[in-house]
Amino acid sequence: MKVSTLAIILLLGMGICIIAAMGLGAPDGAAGGSHPTVGSMSIGGAGENKHAQVYGVAWAFGVCMVLLFSTCLALGASKAGKVGAIGKYLFVGSLLHVAAFSAMMLAYRSYMVEGSAEFVGSLPLPSAIMMYVLWWTPAYFVAVYYFGFDRFIFSAEDEEKFSALVEARRAREGGDSN
Secondary structure, three states: OOHHHHHHHHHHHHHHHHHHHHHHOOOOOOOOEEOOOOOOOEEOOOHHHHHHHHHHHHHHHHHHHHHHHHHHHHHHHOEOOEOOOHHHHHHHHHHHHHHHHHHHHHHHHHHHHHOOOOEEOOEEHHHHHHHHOHHHOHHHHHHHHHHHHHHHHOOHHHHHHHHHHHHHHHHHHOOOOO
């Protein structure tokens, strides 16, 4: 499958998720209720009441978004319609990113149902996964591009071809363009 086709499929998936979430309507308690002691304040109630019906759609949207991120990296790295050797590294990064996102969503689901969570440092588990795992997952892609740029993106052969094109243009234009 072409990378651009995959990007379009993921965008369509995200659109379907948005339409599905809108079709579900507002959950019970989403508008909040009166605070028991502060009359001018509203409270939202239990997270499960507010989020349970959109949880699956939200997870699907997030997975599509994470995969679209990786697909855009592959699209930028492709040459003549082929991703090449960097593809396996992008695939591994995609799996890591989806796993981290899914772990955060599962921890949030548990937090939502039980109403309390274990803490990691000063953060509830879903927030800790977001800050300490999910937030850092894109660093893997940065490392792949940093350490593999010469092999995957712009090789010495590519540089030679580019230099030859520049020299041919200079010769055609009759000298140095500086």
